[in-house]
Amino acid sequence: MMIDQQYVLELKGISKEFPGVKALDDVTLQVRPGTVHALMGENGAGKSTLMKCLFGIYKQDAGDIYLNGQKVEINSSRDALQMGISMIHQELHPVPFRSVMENIWLGRFPSWWLLFIDHKKMYRDTEALFKQLDIDIKPDTIVGKLSVSKIQSIEIAKAVSFNSKIIVMDEPTSSLTSVEVEHLFKIIQELKSRGVSIIYISHKMEEILQISDEVTIMRDGKKIGTWAAEELTTDLIISKMVGRDLTQRFPPRNNVPNGVVLKVEGLTSIHPKSFNNISFELRRGEILGIGGLVGAQRTELIEALFGLREVQSGSITLNGKMVRIKSAAAAKRHGMALLTEERRTTGIFPVLSVHENAAIANMRRYVRPYLLLNERKKRDEVNEMVTKLRTKTPSPKTLIMNLSGGNQQKVLLARWLLTSPEILLLDEPTRGIDVGAKYEIYTIIADLAQQGKSIIMISSEMPELLGMSDRVMVMSEGRITGILNGSEASEEEIMRLAAQH
Ligand SMILES: Nc1ncnc2c1ncn2[C@@H]1O[C@H](COP(=O)(O)OP(=O)(O)OP(=O)(O)O)[C@@H](O)[C@H]1O
Ligand SMILES: [Mg+2]
Secondary structure, rough: OOOOOOEEEEEEEEEEEEEEEEEEEEEEEEEEEEEEEEEOOOOOOOHHHHHHHOOOOOOOOEEEEEEOEEEEOOOHHHHHHOOOOEOOOOOOOOOOOOOHHHHHHHHOOOOHHHHHHHHHHHHHHHHHHHHHOOOOOOOOOOOOOOOHHHHHHHHHHHHOOOOEEEEEEEEOOOOOOOHHHHHHHHHHHHHOOOOEEEEEOOOOOOHHHOOEEEEEEEOOOOEEEEEEEHHHHHHHHHHHHHOOOOOOOOOOOOOOOOEEEEEEEEEEEOOOOOEEEEEEEEOOOOOOEEEEEOOOOHHHHHHHHOOOOOOEEEEEEEEEEEEEOHHHHHHHHEEEEEOOOOHHEEEEEEEOOOHHHHHHHHHHHHHHOOHHHHHHHHHHHHHHHHHHOOOOOOOOOOOOOHHHHHHHHHHHHHHOOOOOOOOOEOOOOOOOHHHHHHHHHHHHHHHHOOOEEEEEEEEOOOOHHHHHHOOEEEEEEEEEEEEEEEEOOOOHHHHHHHOOO
């Protein structure tokens, strides 16, 4: 008897509890073959946990998984891969000192004669795979040298190389620029036409509406519903996700920039391909956005301001005094704070608690002479900040690695806000953060600016750059190609400057 199989994958009644949290409560997800099924919900809604149950990383407490109508037991990632399920994780962990091809074929090297690894075949296979996906990376490049976006394309190639029928992408575009997103979407279309189903997790509404066929929305571990993408609008998705209407995506700003806090003149990296001859001013109470494509050297520039990268020439003047900042500690003493873009590698301390992660940049403020009192003061301040950012954590004592991706980001932001900096350097501050919480973060940034703090914000999200900046500075290939006033900035103008050589 032929059965017309409507769903390639069904997760039925999945529940999963962690100490103190019901991460999933009777969730059902049905995915049709050859479609993109988006999974949406606020930070901590349970999206990644559901996918980890599918991928054999967690064992669900209740519920079943069906593949092509057959009930299956998935007890490990190896099981999942064998059954044709791949997952590109929210936090990438490649092996940095190995080559690109080794990262792809790790554990399944093509070998002749068991002991020998056939590097030539591996190179050829990787090349063929990349060609198919239109990825431009040499297979023998060491992964540690690549940008986040390149690493992401390698992860996608890896998933494809397993010949998977279902590919889970957990926030695949969080570190991609628009051109790279278009490229990813082409790959997704290609996969779809081969009958592959994609489960696509993202916080970016415009992308979801563009790429997906169906959308499932979750809130607080529960499924709210599944809709055809064409039935939805950004506003509808938001209200279903947050459970209330969110009328505006950006808060009103009442900051009045005045006086110069930071003056950068002719700043040039010791690396010839990095930032070059950078001159700009940052005013007190100003939000200066930095736009550009990946590779524009924006991160390198603000890391140099923070004393993390060597400069060959140029000067930095802080409050009228020329300074040389040679370490992060020195930068902190000068009232600067830096929120880095890659929280896994440079940000969080995974085995410390939420509380400790938030407090760590700020220990000096709480020492002596009233140890006990200060301990309590610290606890209260940290908790207040963590709550203000609407961080979802069972308790401040929970290990940060057990928080959802977006919530980890909020703890890091709390860490730097607690140092009461004069100048905040933010590198993609809302990456991976849901709409509701984004609004909270924007509100905090706007408040800080109003209090006279100065903010430099790198962002690859156009609406964010336009919605939050007093001025937008655009960089391309290490140089400033333009500085636009907020009022005259437009998406087109920023793109034009970002692509200028
Ligand atoms: N290993 C774990 N131990 C304890 N709690 C966990 C663990 N993994 C997830 N949680 C909790 O389960 C809930 C759901 O987290 P999950 O990572 O699935 O959220 P998410 O929807 O992917 O959010 P985000 O958009 O921030 O990535 C959160 O409250 C999180 O703190
Ligand atoms: Mg997640």
